[in-house]
Amino acid sequence: MTKxxxxxxxxxxAVEGLAEPRTLLIHFLRxxxxxxxxxxxxxxxxxxxxxxxxxxxxxxxxxxxVAQADGAEITTVExxxxxxxxxxxxxxxxxxxxxxxxxxxxxxxxxxxHRLLQENPTPxxxxxxxxxxxxxxxxxxxxxxxxxxxxxAEMLNAQKEAAE
Amino acid sequence: xxxxxxxxxxxxxxxxxxxxxxxxxxxxxxxAGGHSLIPMMKLRMADLAHLVxxxxxxxxxxxxxxxxxxxxxxxxxxxxxxxxxxxAGVLPxxxxxALQIADPQVRYLGTxxxxxxxxxxxxxxxxxxxxxDARFELVGPEGTREVAxxxxxxxxxxxxxxxxxxxxxxxxxxxxxxxxxxxxKQKRKIGDYATAATAVLIGNGTASVAxxxxxxxxxxxxxxxxxxxxxxxxGAVAAMLGAIEPMAxxxxxxxxxxxxxxxxxxxxxERAQQRAG
Numbered sequence: 001m002t003k004x005x006x007x008x009x010x011x012x013x014a015v016e017g018l019a020e021p022r023t024l025l026i027h028f029l030r031x032x033x034x035x036x037x038x039x040x041x042x043x044x045x046x047x048x049x050x051x052x053x054x055x056x057x058x059x060x061x062x063x064x065x066v067a068q069a070d071g072a073e074i075t076t077v078e079x080x081x082x083x084x085x086x087x088x089x090x091x092x093x094x095x096x097x098x099x100x101x102x103x104x105x106x107x108x109x110x111x112x113x114h115r116l117l118q119e120n121p122t123p124x125x126x127x128x129x130x131x132x133x134x135x136x137x138x139x140x141x142x143x144x145x146x147x148x149x150x151x152x153a154e155m156l157n158a159q160k161e162a163a164e
Numbered sequence: 165x166x167x168x169x170x171x172x173x174x175x176x177x178x179x180x181x182x183x184x185x186x187x188x189x190x191x192x193x194x195x196a197g198g199h200s201l202i203p204m205m206k207l208r209m210a211d212l213a214h215l216v217x218x219x220x221x222x223x224x225x226x227x228x229x230x231x232x233x234x235x236x237x238x239x240x241x242x243x244x245x246x247x248x249x250x251x252a253g254v255l256p257x258x259x260x261x262a263l264q265i266a267d268p269q270v271r272y273l274g275t276x277x278x279x280x281x282x283x284x285x286x287x288x289x290x291x292x293x294x295x296x297d298a299r300f301e302l303v304g305p306e307g308t309r310e311v312a313x314x315x316x317x318x319x320x321x322x323x324x325x326x327x328x329x330x331x332x333x334x335x336x337x338x339x340x341x342x343x344x345x346x347x348x349k350q351k352r353k354i355g356d357y358a359t360a361a362t363a364v365l366i367g368n369g370t371a372s373v374a375x376x377x378x379x380x381x382x383x384x385x386x387x388x389x390x391x392x393x394x395x396x397x398x399g400a401v402a403a404m405l406g407a408i409e410p411m412a413x414x415x416x417x418x419x420x421x422x423x424x425x426x427x428x429x430x431x432x433x434e435r436a437q438q439r440a441g
Contacts, residue, residue, distance in 0.1 A: 021172035057272035067172040134267030
């Protein structure tokens with residue numbers, strides 16, 4: 001099959017490469033661009049470990065062809081750090097509240113939580129659980145993940161207020 | 165899991181998309197959100213040489229409420245359907261159903277058009293569209309035609325859509341003010357298809373009832389609607405349970421599914437009645 005010229009903006013940087021249209025976005029990110037934050041868990045759009053932000057939507061990058069993503073803006077967990085390279089608020093809160101054990105699902109969790117809090121900056125616990133339903137964790141039982149996201153919401157809102 | 169290779173097309177208008185379908189026949193298929201098609205391609209159960217992506221056709225993304233009906237473009241995603249305030253005001257059953265489909269990530273990409281056109285008996289939108297008496301607009305080489313949702317589904321994955329046609333829009337008559345509604349779905353876990361699901365509208369002397377994943381097509385029962393319109397809940401449940409034909413699978417034996425169907429129907433009817441008025 002002929003390769004196509006793919007252009008993306010990943011974590012604020014314009015990137016391009018040659019790929020077969022059938023290449024899945026997760027493979028393009030990990031293998032062509034060496035952005036290995038998004039993980040391959042189930043590869044069947046169930047687990048959410050491969051979640052990235054694409055044009056302002058949380059998507060499972062194992063179920064998007066790179067051809068479909070051509071021209072898109074992508075954010076991965078690597079793109080959620082502060083400008084000085086230190087951990088972003090959600091990342092810091094996952095550490096603070098022990099929102100992970102093995103850590104495999106964490107990049108997907110954090111990337112999804114980022115979009116959830118963009119859309120709903122003051123979620124209830126129930127809204128967090130509903131909004132995170134596409135991400136599976138087999139270690140934590142979710143309790144600390146939910147805590148970390150609620151704490152992130154508070155912290156982000158406090159930062160926003162302080163800035164105003 | 166890597167699918168077989170294909171050539172990718174991203175036309176910017178419907179005529180070009182249909183042209184590509186005409187040129188390649190069976191070898192080509194359209195892709196909307198891809199959340200049914202891509203898994204099938206990865207399993208190599210769908211094999212095609214040309215993929216026609218509809219994402220760049222702007223006309224397919226509109227939601228319009230005018231002239232007593234809602235017109236929803238085929239590429240409107242479940243997420244857009246859920247967050248559209250105008251639609252939630254006039255057809256709240258759509259949001260209630262869409263929130264029960266898959267998970268957030270899938271709803272950001274999964275489209276209404278894909279959900280209704282795929283013909284998968286497990287999809288929620290087909291039964292819902294039969295309940296609300298939607299009409300599907302199909303555009304093909306011969307022009308545009310409309311098919312009622314209630315006449316669209318022939319068997320699992322077989323619909324009235326021709327191979328060279330594209331489902332472009334869904335038109336739903338707005339229920340009169342005070343119509344009660346409910347969408348009830350039983351599933352084993354988030355992301356699963358329904359063990360049973362039902363859509364109910366009741367109000368102003370009329371009623372409509374449809375069910376999902378209990379036969380190889382969605383089931384809309386005219387008898388159930390007539391009984392319910394006359395206030396006969398047990399008659400409506402009996403008519404519906406007589407019309408479905410569940411098959412045993414990993415969601416349970418047929419008798420269990422019938423049981424769940426009855427429970428959901430009564431629940432949905434009760435909730436719709438409470439909301440009516």
